[in-house]
Structure formats: structure tokens, C-alpha cells
Amino acid sequence: MNYRHAFHAGNFADVFKHAILLALLDALTAKDKPLCCFDTHAGRGLYALDDVEAAKTGEWRDGIGRLFAGPEAPAPLRRYVDAIRACNPDGTLRVYPGSPLLAAQALRANDRLVLCEMQDEEAVALRALFRDDPRAHVHARDGYAALNALLPPAERRGLVLIDPPFEEQEGEFATIEAALRKAHARWPNGVYAVWYPIKSHRNIAPFLRHLSAGPFDKAFVAELLVRPDDSTLRLNGCGMLVANPPWQLDARLATLLPALRDTLAQSPGASQRLRWLRGE
Ligand SMILES: C[S@@+](CC[C@H](N)C(=O)[O-])C[C@H]1O[C@@H](n2cnc3c(N)ncnc32)[C@H](O)[C@@H]1O
Numbered sequence: 093m094n095y096r097h098a099f100h101a102g103n104f105a106d107v108f109k110h111a112i113l114l115a116l117l118d119a120l121t122a123k124d125k126p127l128c129c130f131d132t133h134a135g136r137g138l139y140a141l142d143d144v145e146a147a148k149t150g151e152w153r154d155g156i157g158r159l160f161a162g163p164e165a166p167a168p169l170r171r172y173v174d175a176i177r178a179c180n181p182d183g184t185l186r187v188y189p190g191s192p193l194l195a196a197q198a199l200r201a202n203d204r205l206v207l208c209e210m211q212d213e214e215a216v217a218l219r220a221l222f223r224d225d226p227r228a229h230v231h232a233r234d235g236y237a238a239l240n241a242l243l244p245p246a247e248r249r250g251l252v253l254i255d256p257p258f259e260e261q262e263g264e265f266a267t268i269e270a271a272l273r274k275a276h277a278r279w280p281n282g283v284y285a286v287w288y289p290i291k292s293h294r295n296i297a298p299f300l301r302h303l304s305a306g307p308f309d310k311a312f313v314a315e316l317l318v319r320p321d322d323s324t325l326r327l328n329g330c331g332m333l334v335a336n337p338p339w340q341l342d343a344r345l346a347t348l349l350p351a352l353r354d355t356l357a358q359s360p361g362a363s364q365r366l367r368w369l370r371g372e
Pocket residue numbers: 093095096097109131132133134135136137189190191192208209210211214233234235236255256257
């Protein structure tokens with residue numbers, strides 16, 4: 093496994109993913125009852141933007157870099173930008189929080205966070221980051237296998253975020269689909285959010301077609317292209333499949349996605365869409 097998220101932390105795909113993650117968690121925490129949030133591919137949880145990895149690609153400059161400096165962020169993105177600001181309290185963008193830290197910020201005292209990370213070095217850093225947070229449980233193991241072992245959570249409410257590195261390219265979709273089917277059998281009412289890269293829509297179509305036929309009764313995809321998907325050689329955009337979306341999340345994303353497109357566009361052909369696969 094070669095993937096290191098430090099090269100990509102804070103890029104346009106992270107902004108998209110994390111803004112949607114916060115919208116999901118805000119919707120779920122609007123109800124009083126405790127919940128459990130699973131992050132199957134957690135990463136190290138916090139990334140220094142002056143580290144060699146981040147500096148080498150500079151990807152964050154066309155992501156969080158566009159939102160942090162300059163005029164106030166568009167209204168639909170302020171919740172997300174405030175969360176990044178909370179990690180950079182002196183007003184200078186130095187670090188970028190990963191999904192575990194953003195989720196921990198959004199969750200309440202009686203919620204739980206289950207974090208899986210398979211690379212030792214990343215898992216060690218993650219464990220150190222959450223050493224003093226009794227809500228967080230770090231597992232240095234395969235996130236897909238962990239779902240089999242740990243679902244459903246005792247709370248019977250919550251979210252599973254699946255955010256793999258896609259080193260297997262299209263092969264990862266088959267792994268995700270199998271994991272979702274098993275997870276659905278164990279916990280049909282959980283909310284599931286799956287991030288995926290878009291080079292070309294052709295590569296994603298079979299995955300989405302299969303999920304349009306089940307097993308979840310309700311599912312949509314939110315997608316952002318920062319440029320047209322006319323070259324399979326680069327990351328042109330990304331999407332999030334949301335199964336069992338919380339009530340009115342689609343309406344919330346209908347304002348969030350255009351703001352993401354306008355902020356993160358890298359060419360005039362940038363676009364966004366939200367499409368129900370099942371059960372609108
Ligand atoms: C895209 S990064 C995660 C980023 C993180 N979710 C965030 O938003 O901050 C993917 C992570 O998954 C880890 N990983 C790869 N395969 C895994 C597996 N089968 N189970 C758990 N973690 C895995 C990688 O080491 C990497 O840190």
C-alpha cells in the first residue's frame with residue numbers, strides 16, 4: 093500500500109468530502125439520541141500543510157487554500173470553513189483536519205467514533221491524536237472487515253463513512269459494493285456515505301447502476317467536477333454516494349454543491365449534480 097493522504101490533504105476532493113460529512117453529521121446530531129460514526133479508512137486525522145508531502149503537490153492550494161484566505165466564504169460553506177478555522181486558531185492555515193477530527197468536533201459527548209486505519213504509521217498517529225478522547229476507538233485494521241465485526245452499533249443510529257484510496261482503481265468499486273451489501277444485511281438503517289473519484293463517468297456507471305437496484309431503499313449521489321471528465325488520466329472530480337440519507341440532506345446539498353463548484357472550479361467546464369438512484 094503506497095497511498096499517503098498527506099499528499100492530498102485539503103485538496104478539492106477533501107473540501108467536497110468534508111463539507112458533505114459535516115452536513116451529514118449536523119443532520120444526524122439534530123436528534124437527541126446518541127449515535128456512532130464509523131470511518132473505515134480514517135487516515136492519520138491531522139495533516140501539517142508545510143510537511144514535505146503537502147508541499148510537494150501543493151494540492152491544498154486549489155482546495156482549502158481558496159476558502160481560507162480572502163473574502164468570506166459563500167454562506168453554504170461557512171460551517172465547513174469554521175471547522176477548519178477551529179483547527180487553526182491563530183488565523184493562519186497551518187494544518188488540515190482529516191475526517192476523524194472533523195467528525196469528533198461535530199459529535200456530542202455521548203456519541204461514539206470508530207476509526208479504522210490499516211497503515212501502521214498512520215494508525216499510530218491517529219491513536220496519539222485521540223489519546224484523550226474517550227468517545228474515539230481506533231482500530232489498526234481493515235475497515236471493511238471491521239464493519240463485518242462491529243455492525244450494527246449498540247446505538248442503532250449513525251453513519252458509516254467509506255473513503256478508500258482507490259489504489260485498485262475500478263476494482264475498489266466491487267469491494268465497496270460487497271461491503272455495502274454485507275453491511276446492509278447487518279444494519280439496514282445505517283446511513284452510509286461512500287466517496288469515489290471521478291476520472292471518467294464511464295468507470296463509475298456500473299457501480300451506480302448496481303446500487304440503483306438495491307439493497308438500500310433510498311440512495312443518491314452528489315458529484316462535483318472541477319473540469320470536464322474528458323480525460324481518464326487525471327482526477328477530474330469526485331462523488332459521494334449517500335445511502336439512507338437523513339431527512340432534507342438533499343435540500344442542504346442543493347445549496348452546498350453549487351457553492352463548491354463555484355469555489356473549486358479549475359476550468360469553465362466545472363459542474364455539479366445531485367441524482368437520486370433510488371427512492372426520492
Ligand atoms: C483517502 S485516505 C483517508 C482520508 C480520511 N478519510 C479523511 O477524509 O481525512 C485513505 C486511508 O485509508 C487507509 N487504508 C487503505 N486501505 C485500507 C483498509 N482496507 N482499511 C483501513 N484503512 C485503509 C490508507 O492508509 C489511507 O490512510
